[in-house]
Amino acid sequence: MRIGIDAMGGDHAPAEPVAGALAAREMLKEGDRIVLIGDEKAIREKLAATPNWAEWIEICHAPENIGMDESPVVALRQKPNSSIAVMAEMQADGRLDAGISAGSTGAFVAASQMRLRRLRGAHRPGIAVVAPTFHGPVVICDVGANVNCRPTHLYQYGVMASVYSKSICGIKNPRVGLLSIGEEDAKGTDLVKQTRALLKADKRINYIGNVEGRDVFGGVVDVMVTEGFVGNVMLKLMEGMAGGVMKSMLKELVSEMPQLAEKVMRAAKAVAVRYDYNEYGGAPLLGVGGISIICHGASDYRAIKNAVRVVEEYSRQQVNEQIAELLADGAEAQ
Amino acid sequence: MRIGIDAMGGDHAPAEPVAGALAAREMLKEGDRIVLIGDEKAIREKLAATPNWAEWIEICHAPENIGMDESPVVALRQKPNSSIAVMAEMQADGRLDAGISAGSTGAFVAASQMRLRRLRGAHRPGIAVVAPTFHGPVVICDVGANVNCRPTHLYQYGVMASVYSKSICGIKNPRVGLLSIGEEDAKGTDLVKQTRALLKADKRINYIGNVEGRDVFGGVVDVMVTEGFVGNVMLKLMEGMAGGVMKSMLKELVSEMPQLAEKVMRAAKAVAVRYDYNEYGGAPLLGVGGISIICHGASDYRAIKNAVRVVEEYSRQQVNEQIAELLADGAEAQ
Numbered sequence: 001m002r003i004g005i006d007a008m009g010g011d012h013a014p015a016e017p018v019a020g021a022l023a024a025r026e027m028l029k030e031g032d033r034i035v036l037i038g039d040e041k042a043i044r045e046k047l048a049a050t051p052n053w054a055e056w057i058e059i060c061h062a063p064e065n066i067g068m069d070e071s072p073v074v075a076l077r078q079k080p081n082s083s084i085a086v087m088a089e090m091q092a093d094g095r096l097d098a099g100i101s102a103g104s105t106g107a108f109v110a111a112s113q114m115r116l117r118r119l120r121g122a123h124r125p126g127i128a129v130v131a132p133t134f135h136g137p138v139v140i141c142d143v144g145a146n147v148n149c150r151p152t153h154l155y156q157y158g159v160m161a162s163v164y165s166k167s168i169c170g171i172k173n174p175r176v177g178l179l180s181i182g183e184e185d186a187k188g189t190d191l192v193k194q195t196r197a198l199l200k201a202d203k204r205i206n207y208i209g210n211v212e213g214r215d216v217f218g219g220v221v222d223v224m225v226t227e228g229f230v231g232n233v234m235l236k237l238m239e240g241m242a243g244g245v246m247k248s249m250l251k252e253l254v255s256e257m258p259q260l261a262e263k264v265m266r267a268a269k270a271v272a273v274r275y276d277y278n279e280y281g282g283a284p285l286l287g288v289g290g291i292s293i294i295c296h297g298a299s300d301y302r303a304i305k306n307a308v309r310v311v312e313e314y315s316r317q318q319v320n321e322q323i324a325e326l327l328a329d330g331a332e333a334q
Numbered sequence: 335m336r337i338g339i340d341a342m343g344g345d346h347a348p349a350e351p352v353a354g355a356l357a358a359r360e361m362l363k364e365g366d367r368i369v370l371i372g373d374e375k376a377i378r379e380k381l382a383a384t385p386n387w388a389e390w391i392e393i394c395h396a397p398e399n400i401g402m403d404e405s406p407v408v409a410l411r412q413k414p415n416s417s418i419a420v421m422a423e424m425q426a427d428g429r430l431d432a433g434i435s436a437g438s439t440g441a442f443v444a445a446s447q448m449r450l451r452r453l454r455g456a457h458r459p460g461i462a463v464v465a466p467t468f469h470g471p472v473v474i475c476d477v478g479a480n481v482n483c484r485p486t487h488l489y490q491y492g493v494m495a496s497v498y499s500k501s502i503c504g505i506k507n508p509r510v511g512l513l514s515i516g517e518e519d520a521k522g523t524d525l526v527k528q529t530r531a532l533l534k535a536d537k538r539i540n541y542i543g544n545v546e547g548r549d550v551f552g553g554v555v556d557v558m559v560t561e562g563f564v565g566n567v568m569l570k571l572m573e574g575m576a577g578g579v580m581k582s583m584l585k586e587l588v589s590e591m592p593q594l595a596e597k598v599m600r601a602a603k604a605v606a607v608r609y610d611y612n613e614y615g616g617a618p619l620l621g622v623g624g625i626s627i628i629c630h631g632a633s634d635y636r637a638i639k640n641a642v643r644v645v646e647e648y649s650r651q652q653v654n655e656q657i658a659e660l661l662a663d664g665a666e667a668q
Contacts, residue, residue: 106516144515147523181478181566182440189481189563213567214574229523230564232515233547237568240548241575253587257597263590 001029001097003311004090005304007038008065008083009103010297014038017102018046020304025056027308034308035096037062038083062086065103068297072106076114084108088115091290098291098311100282102299108292109145109285117289119320121327124153125287126228127294128161129235130169135219137169143231145285151194154178154225158199158207160286160323161223167317168310169222177211177221179230191227199225204326281306284314286323291315335363335431337645338424339638341372342399342417343437344631348372351436352380354638359390361642368642369430371396372417396420399437402631406440410448418442422449425624432625432645434616436633442626443479443619451623453654455661458487459621460562461628462495463569464503469553471503476562477569479619483561485525488512489532494620494657495557496539501651502644503556511545511555513564525561533559538660615640618648620657625649 005021007014014036021034028034033056036043040061047053064082066075076085084103088111090096101108105127113125126142141161146153158176165174178196180188188196188210199207211221213234226234254261282295282303291314293307314320339355341348355368362368367390370377374395381387398416400409410419418437422445424430435442439461447459460476475495480487492510499508512530514522522530522544533541545555547568560568588595616629616637625648627641648654 147515179567181481181563181570213570213572216571217574226567229515230567233513233560233564234567234571236515236547237550237571238547238575240551241572256600266590 001311001315002033002035002095003028003308004035004037004060004087004096004099005308006083006087006099006101006103006108007036007043008062009101009108010295010299011102012298012300013102014042014046016299016301017304018043019301020299020308021057022047022050022053023301023305024308027305027312028056029312032056032312033058035060035090037087037090038065039063060086060090066107068104070104070107072104072110075104075107076111082107084111088112091292092116097315098293100293100295100304100307100311102282102295102297102304105144105294105297108294112285112288112290112292116292119287119289119327120324122160122287122323123150123156125285126153126157126160127231127283128157128164128286129231129283131216131235131238133217133219135217136171136222137165138216138222138224139165139169139174140216140224140226140231140234141286142226142228143235143283144228146228149191149227151191151198154191154195154227155198155202156287156327158205158223158225159202159326161225162205163319163322163326164284164286165222167319167322168313171222173206174222175206175208175220176223176225177208177215179213179224179226180210181212182210195225204329281308281310284310284319289320291320335366335645335649336369336429337362337366337642338369338371338394338421338430338433339642340417340421340433340435340437340442341370341377342396343435343442344629344633345436346632346634347436348376348380350633350635351638352377353635354633354642355391356381356384356387357635357639358642361639361646362390363646366390366646367392369394369424371421371424372399373397394420394424400441402438404438404441406438406444409438409441410445416441418445422446425626426450431649432627434627434629434638434641434645436616436629436631436638439478439628439631442628446619446622446624446626450626453621453623453661454658456494456621456657457484457490459619460487460491460494461565461617462491462498462620463565463617465550465569465572467551467553469551470505470556471499472550472555472558473499473503473508474550474558474560474565474568475620476560477565477617478562480562483525485528485532488525488529488559488561489536490621490661492533492539492541492557492559493536493660495559497653497656497660498618498620499556501653501656502647505556507540508556509540509542509554510557510559511542511549513547513558513560514544515546516544529559538663615642615644618644618653623654625654 062083064079087099092115128141139161141157282293285292396417398413421433426449462475473495475491499505616627619626
């Protein structure tokens with residue numbers, strides 16, 4: 001398969017995306033190739049230290065770049081030669097089997113929605129993020145693709161994220177929870193109540209009921225279904241806490257025990273790995289007719305390399321085919 | 335003033351509410367009294383070890399109790415003699431100047447909304463929680479009183495929480511942020527966009543723009559405005575992370591350095607105090623014509639004692655009068 005990587009996307013581009021493409025060689029099956037999309041000169045510079053790069057990497061020149069603060073739709077229209085626009089075009093016409101970007105999430109989602117066909121039966125694509133917790137990975141869907149959610153969208157997120165949890169995280173019978181503000185049936189918004197009925201009716205999903213924000217870390221769910229606005233707030237909040245709070249806490253610990261600074265930091269590092277988004281290889285946009293993996297803007301080469309791993313697994317497990325089948329059957333059942 | 339405490343509310347009732355009432359003596363002004371509402375026999379038992387309790391405490395017998403899992407409205411109707419219902423009635427007819435409960439938040443909010451008049455000019459009450467962060471206290475409003483939010487409700491939360499931040503947290507010119515999923519004007523739901531216009535138009539508020547979930551911990555805002563569903567998810571998520579993650583992290587640190595267990599734990603405790611909700615004295619229900627302070631279900635005596643401190647400060651600073659004045663002027667201006 002041919003896997004595209006946006007070389008210009010993210011806070012550390014092109015260095016980290018290119019380093020990720022180099023490191024990803026070990027993830028590839030025989031015959032697979034990586035296509036770096038972006039400014040050719042800049043990419044070549046970063047590849048220069050690895051003389052044999054051409055054995056698994058190609059370059060596709062895309063001179064324009066979409067900034068993090070640009071309006072996605074406007075930017076895509078004004079910059080048809082941006083790395084994100086070119087990559088989506090290549091995915092759409094079959095020159096790429098998958099796309100990976102750590103650039104503007106909005107632009108990447110919009111490009112995927114505009115250029116790739118929607119996955120058969122899927123109403124709205126949703127971004128599924130794997131939150132690392134001490135009890136294992138929890139897939140949260142959606143975290144920001146869709147802020148005008150209807151019950152069928154949320155229901156489908158439950159179906160799609162279940163398949164993802166099973167296929168990519170290796171959870172046998174993923175427990176699906178619907179995020180609300182209380183565990184009782186009676187609580188929550190109309191959206192929650194209507195979605196609950198749909199999830200409950202589908203016996204192919206292991207729907208365990210409504211859950212609360214704290215349950216992400218409680219080991220009670222493997223999949224958490226929520227609308228994009230709320231999911232995005234959760235994601236950012238977790239990042240803020242993991243970053244700010246943990247760091248401050250360690251600083252305080254060290255200041256109390258300066259002689260142990262090194263040991264504390266080493267132990268903390270071991271812990272932090274479990275919470276490191278770079279280890280999880282990006283978030284798929286579920287529901288599009290292709291494989292689009294969104295990486296965090298702060299991604300380093302490991303995140304890009306892990307995204308390649310996810311792409312390979314996604315393809316091998318036929319995640320999209322599984323989802324389409326479930327959605328087709330679900331539509332008949334209802 | 336006369337301050338009511340629900341002796342039956344919370345995971346550790348009646349022991350902790352009663353202990354809180356005893357400890358709160360030092361918070362009271364001359365002539366102030368605390369009224370413990372609940373099962374008289376159980377309350378007397380807990381007071382027995384303090385012979386002079388009657389110097390500042392009274393008891394009001396309320397034989398019924400509303401459980402955490404009961405539907406608030408149904409429970410209030412079926413249990414008119416529950417501690418929460420009796421307390422609200424006493425607030426409404428002037429026998430109490432304030433009410434404090436660590437019991438069912440839903441029932442307490444519903445009772446306050448039904449029995450207390452709405453504060454002049456306020457459309458919908460909102461719960462304001464003080465989130466302890468390393469950069470100082472951040473007031474988040476609403477965290478669950480109102481899940482059918484309109485732009486005017488959100489705008490008023492900004493006004494009310496600003497007054498609270500200034501008066502109770504001592505922040506001079508509180509920076510108000512509107513929670514969204516991106517900092518740009520164009521992002522977010524219609525609710526966010528319409529609220530943004532209202533906040534921007536009111537020059538008496540220090541509105542700094544849209545903020546994201548991570549900004550709670552970033553030291554950029556003192557007040558975060560959000561609808562109840564999202565605010566509640568945030569609150570629970572923070573609790574889950576602070577509890578589960580921190581504990582797991584410390585456990586791991588200790589297992590890496592068993593000989594230092596005691597030191598690590600002592601240092602950690604010093605840190606944890608900053609994140610301890612018990613130190614913050616509960617969350618006011620802003621927008622009702624009275625003082626209702628909601629405590630966490632897991633509250634210990636310190637939380638109850640601190641809630642009494644908040645009540646005294648709330649009254650001294652005339653928080654409700656300030657809010658009513660701002661809302662009245664705002665209505666004219668618009």
